[in-house]
Amino acid sequence: MSNNPFQDVAIVAAYNTQQARQLENHDDLSLLTEVIQNLLQQSQLSSDDIDGINISSAVWNLKPREALSMLGGKNRWCGNEFMGIAAVIEAASAIAVGQAETILIACAQAGEYNHSGATAPWTRPSHEFSECFGLYTAAEFALCAQRHMAIYGTPVSALAEVASTIRSNGHYHPQAQFYNKGLVTTEQVLASRMICSPFRLLDCCITSEGGGGLIITTAERARDMDAQAVYIVGAGTDRQGMSYTRAPVWDECGNVGQRAAKRAFEQAQLQPKDIDVCEFYDPFSFEIIRQFEAFGFCQPGEGADFISDGRIAIDGEFPVATNGGLLSFSHAGSLQMLQKVIVAYEQLSGKMPNPLQVDNPSTAMATNGGSGALFCDVMLLANQSTAA
């Protein structure tokens, strides 16, 4: 018996543009154009079929309410949440309670990061109790990793195994920024230059430009469409306050996402062992170790052992960040948050390029955020409806 409050709202189309460090001759609006046109074509829906949207871009500063006019002046539902899983939850909730039937979510980023002398602007928030000490996103997450390493003896070799696994996935994905740039070994990770201890260059996410989006609708409508449906079977959000405004104290933020994951698993009537694909948010290698612990896949302090021996590889028990994630697929402002849902859809609908397609997966877990960011959102997806 299902407890799923989303009533099997289904993703029926998903699309990514090419991702790259810089996309020549593109800006965020041209990328959004490509995404929206392709989503409609893929789903064979017309713009009239779309009765809700959440479209945004950070560079043009396009807000969903402004973006409504891109599809013509019609009556529609409009999302408010910022991108990623939170926006998909908001839209799925709106469909589940009858506020809309078919919602298009899209996001793009290009042209923001053009001064490589400093860290990317969206990783360098100007908050009075962090900025003046030279903190930025990687350093905040490093403070969490260092504490975990001190408490549990987590070795840097475990961080390197995560990074090499995920970065090697990106080598095989044609849309990835690091497509065809070579497999990455743990030795290469450990030999890369130090950014902020314990993180070396290859432990850290890249910076990218790109666009992406998806369309969700009712399970009933999805069955009538000639499209592959993937169902939302559970979700949750954990928030502890604005990211990077205060010290990320491990005792408080180390388990962020635990409450959200528990709710999602209860809704889906699933357990961690039932998950076939782990599209976990991977801003830094350590966060994969943290999430396996926080979500109950293993006990606190056991994450380093848990990820070892190929368990998180494509052919392992719990493959992670199968498109290359933030470490080698893309990290474009906030788009990468939505891309965790997009890649879960691609895995469950059998659309991943080989050799990245996991063998016949039926469930996936997508996540956003992390310890240093003081938030974590999760979504569980399945290729079978939980409805009788």
Next chain:
Amino acid sequence: MSTWNDNSGTTEKSTFNALPQPRPSRLSAPHWDGCKEGQLVAQQCQTCLQYAFPPQPFCPHCITDSLEWQICSGKGRIYSFTEIHRGQTPAFETPYIAAIIALDEGWHMLSNIIACSAEKLSIDQPVTVTFIKRGESMIPCFTPL
């Protein structure tokens, strides 16, 4: 301020030459004023005696509005630290050490450890506050005891 509202990357280069200054809010001004006096101050709840930092309008622990600014010892321990080799901006001389300090009074803050190399630091090591002049401001940093 959110980075999302100002995103024309080319305009920000001018700010890279100088180290960032604290920009106190109405709530936080007493903390930065205390730094100028050479004192580390934070809000303590007069009802439940717990501390609140960053500054809050009311006690986040017992929700009473009895927070008062108190002078703290400036002593604490390193909760976690990271040696930063890639500076936030070119204005920061690398490497430098960022840390979370667990103050003896029971609250935490981000800061820098100065006058000590990372090899000589360990988690839970005792430290004490020292104030560094930056423009018109004084920045609270820490050194090992």
